[in-house]
Amino acid sequence: MVREERYIVFKISDVVRCLSDDDKQRLADIRQKLCEYRQANGKPEQHCVVAESDWPEYEPIWQAIADRVAAEQAAQAD
Numbered sequence: 001m002v003r004e005e006r007y008i009v010f011k012i013s014d015v016v017r018c019l020s021d022d023d024k025q026r027l028a029d030i031r032q033k034l035c036e037y038r039q040a041n042g043k044p045e046q047h048c049v050v051a052e053s054d055w056p057e058y059e060p061i062w063q064a065i066a067d068r069v070a071a072e073q074a075a076q077a078d
Contacts, residue, residue: 001065001066001069001070003062007048009048009050010027015027049061
């Protein structure tokens, strides 16, 4: 399994501290547009779990994903 970047995540406290009001509004508009796109295409609202790389859960989560992918690939090969 190759780790790949599939999501863009913004930490809310960083957004609050770093972005201007205009930036926050543009970000909110983009979020709304993406939500509308997903809804229009029959996709559910996204809910994700994020683990930062300095958390002790980070590597075990990656390992759990790798294990699941390997099991799925093995099942498909049968």
